[in-house]
Amino acid sequence: MIKKALVVIDIQNDITKNYKEIIANINKSIDWAIEKNIHVVYIRHENLSSGTRTFKPDTCGAELASDLKIVSKNIFTKYKGNALTSEEFSNFINKNEICHFYITGADAVACVKSTCYNLRKANYDVSVLTDCITSYDKRKIDEMLRYYESKGCKLIGLNDLLNS
Numbered sequence: 001m002i003k004k005a006l007v008v009i010d011i012q013n014d015i016t017k018n019y020k021e022i023i024a025n026i027n028k029s030i031d032w033a034i035e036k037n038i039h040v041v042y043i044r045h046e047n048l049s050s051g052t053r054t055f056k057p058d059t060c061g062a063e064l065a066s067d068l069k070i071v072s073k074n075i076f077t078k079y080k081g082n083a084l085t086s087e088e089f090s091n092f093i094n095k096n097e098i099c100h101f102y103i104t105g106a107d108a109v110a111c112v113k114s115t116c117y118n119l120r121k122a123n124y125d126v127s128v129l130t131d132c133i134t135s136y137d138k139r140k141i142d143e144m145l146r147y148y149e150s151k152g153c154k155l156i157g158l159n160d161l162l163n164s
Contacts, residue, residue: 005098006033009043009083009105009112011068014054014061018134019106025132025158026104027069032162034071039096041074043083045111081114084122100125102161103153104132108144116148126153129161 047055055062076089105112119126128148
């Protein structure tokens with residue numbers, strides 16, 4: 001297995017806004033990762049705050065979306081925006097000596113942003129798949145792409161990835 005991972009962040013039933021526009025691309029990136037023998041990792045968010053309406057533990061809304069291609073048992077739960085706060089995910093990275101991450105996900109201005117920032121802060125190589133991320137406010141995606149780049153992330157489109 002190559003020391004790389006494709007990370008799918010928060011493609012869950014409670015992410016109803018805009019993810020349908022990128023799910024086909026995410027599934028294609030998963031096929032690419034399998035073909036290249038790259039780990040595929042799924043990150044789930046759960047809200048533990050009382051009064052929360054989304055991502056409640058043990059609810060349908062917290063489950064991975066049914067149209068997301070699931071190809072591994074590498075499914076980790078986080079309770080904060082940054083995926084590295086999941087001890088199980090951090091352990092998986094260390095055990096498999098992963099050094100490069102390809103990022104896809106549902107909220108470019110929240111969990112995707114926090115995860116990219118913290119992966120770069122830890123000196124990992126990070127590539128953001130530009131047409132495999134979305135946000136509740138899609139007008140902010142270009143701003144987020146500039147932010148990712150300013151933090152040292154590489155931006156790559158799905159077609160360029162598939163042809164690499």
